[in-house]
Amino acid sequence: MSSAPIPFLKGHGTENDFVIIPDLDGLLELSAAQVAKLCDRRAGIGGDGLLRVVRSAKDPAAVGLADRAEWFMDYRNSDGSIAEMCGNGVRVFARYLVHAGLVEPGPLAVATRAGVRLVEIAEPDADGAPGEVTVDMGRALLPGPDGIEVAVDEHRWPARNVNMGNPHAVAFVADLDQAGSLFTAPLVTPPTAYPDGVNVEFVVDRGERHVAMRVHERGSGETRSCGTGACAVAVAAARRDGVDPAVTGAPVSYTVDVPGGRLVITEYPDGRVTKTGTAVIVAHGELEPGWL
Numbered sequence: 001m002s003s004a005p006i007p008f009l010k011g012h013g014t015e016n017d018f019v020i021i022p023d024l025d026g027l028l029e030l031s032a033a034q035v036a037k038l039c040d041r042r043a044g045i046g047g048d049g050l051l052r053v054v055r056s057a058k059d060p061a062a063v064g065l066a067d068r069a070e071w072f073m074d075y076r077n078s079d080g081s082i083a084e085m086c087g088n089g090v091r092v093f094a095r096y097l098v099h100a101g102l103v104e105p106g107p108l109a110v111a112t113r114a115g116v117r118l119v120e121i122a123e124p125d126a127d128g129a130p131g132e133v134t135v136d137m138g139r140a141l142l143p144g145p146d147g148i149e150v151a152v153d154e155h156r157w158p159a160r161n162v163n164m165g166n167p168h169a170v171a172f173v174a175d176l177d178q179a180g181s182l183f184t185a186p187l188v189t190p191p192t193a194y195p196d197g198v199n200v201e202f203v204v205d206r207g208e209r210h211v212a213m214r215v216h217e218r219g220s221g222e223t224r225s226c227g228t229g230a231c232a233v234a235v236a237a238a239r240r241d242g243v244d245p246a247v248t249g250a251p252v253s254y255t256v257d258v259p260g261g262r263l264v265i266t267e268y269p270d271g272r273v274t275k276t277g278t279a280v281i282v283a284h285g286e287l288e289p290g291w292l
């Protein structure tokens with residue numbers, strides 16, 4: 001790694017917060033331990049995850065995507081592990097590119113480990129406040145099997161396996177407090193359903209096409225929002241409510257409240273799932289030389 005100062009930014013999407021490392025030409029190699037150090041909330045910058053911003057052509061992980069998307073989101077969880085996709089991360093990533101003058105508001109293709117995702121960055125409003133960011137998350141997969149369960153303390157719920165590029169177990173519960181402290185990962189069975197680990201969402205109804213959730217994220221613990229999780233929740237709710245757009249032929253939207261704000265998720269008859277919410281840059285700085 002070069003000894004030049006390393007710039008960073010901090011941003012969040014509905015309080016799912018990220019350390020952003022611009023590495024436009026792919027000169028940095030961040031180990032899992034270095035990512036965990038950066039995401040540490042006491043000894044580092046602090047974040048639920050890290051977004052390394054790099055040109056697709058400069059990162060081997062984005063091979064084959066560079067002709068469709070100039071920028072690659074190298075996303076890592078706060079423990080340093082790699083995840084295929086981060087739904088809030090990709091919106092904050094797009095916000096950073098506009099903030100840095102690297103792209104204009106409007107449509108943008110972003111390469112991720114789950115493939116290319118299309119983002120729409122709204123123009124700032126009349127007061128100059130940044131507009132919301134929408135991402136087309138592609139199709140949800142519901143691979144099963146039947147019989148998945150999530151357990152916390154004495155509570156046990158049936159759960160639905162929804163894959164949004166990354167794995168989710170969605171459980172509808174009577175009360176979000178039943179999920180407990182979430183200091184440790186909920187028990188998900190059978191373990192064979194998720195060989196690579198799982199993000200777990202606990203969901204309650206708030207009204208018509210309106211739910212609220214808490215999440216325990218693989219590699220990060222409980223977070224205040226999870227974009228892929230909110231999409232998984234909306235898809236699971238649509239199946240439960242009998243409004244699968246592929247069957248009804250009509251799009252369906254769910255408002256998903258997370259501890260850090262609100263996301264709006266729409267699923268279309270062709271299977272695409274979009275997600276809209278805020279994405280904010282809050283700070284920037286430079287790492288102390290030698291610290292990392």
Ligand SMILES: N[C@@H](CCC[C@H](N)C(=O)O)C(=O)O
Binds near residue numbers: 049220225227
């Ligand atoms: N917070 C994210 C999801 C990040 C990845 C997840 N922890 C995993 O390991 O799959 C989101 O907004 O989608």
